[in-house]
Amino acid sequence: xxxxxxxxxxxxxxxxxxxxxxxxxxxxxxxxxxxxxxxxxxxxxxxxxxxxxxxxxxxxxxxxxxxxxxxxxxxxxxxxxxxxxxxxxxxxxxxxxxxx
Numbered sequence: 043x044x045x046x047x048x049x050x051x052x053x054x055x056x057x058x059x060x061x062x063x064x065x066x067x068x069x070x071x072x073x074x075x076x077x078x079x080x081x082x083x084x085x086x087x088x089x090x091x092x093x094x095x096x097x098x099x100x101x102x103x104x105x106x107x108x109x110x111x112x113x114x115x116x117x118x119x120x121x122x123x124x125x126x127x128x129x130x131x132x133x134x135x136x137x138x139x140x141x142x
Contacts, residue, residue: 044092058114062097062104067114074098075117076109 048057048066058067067073074095077088091109093101102108112120122129 044090058092060094060097061091062093062101065094067092067094070115070117071113073114074111075114076101076111078107079110080107 044059044061045056046059047054058073059065060067060073072094074093076091076093076098079088081088091101092114093111098109098111121127
């Protein structure tokens with residue numbers, strides 16, 4: 043499921059949906075992004091799963107693989123770095139498009 047757009051009272055906005063239970067992850071501390079780190083080859087790309095922390099063990103049992111994981115709270119700084127994002131500029135742009 044991953045990232046979806048959800049209509050809110052302030053407009054449409056991205057939310058993260060748990061790939062195991064299908065419900066929204068409301069707080070970054072409640073979720074992880076996880077991947078099967080089976081390869082260490084430079085440039086290798088792996089599928090990512092978004093999971094509530096309490097759903098992770100059941101997801102691993104169902105899939106039969108142990109996943110590497112990071113808390114959702116750290117995903118945005120890593121992603122911003124990889125996108126060469128100027129956060130202040132992005133925030134300003136978002137504010138002009140709609141209320142956050």
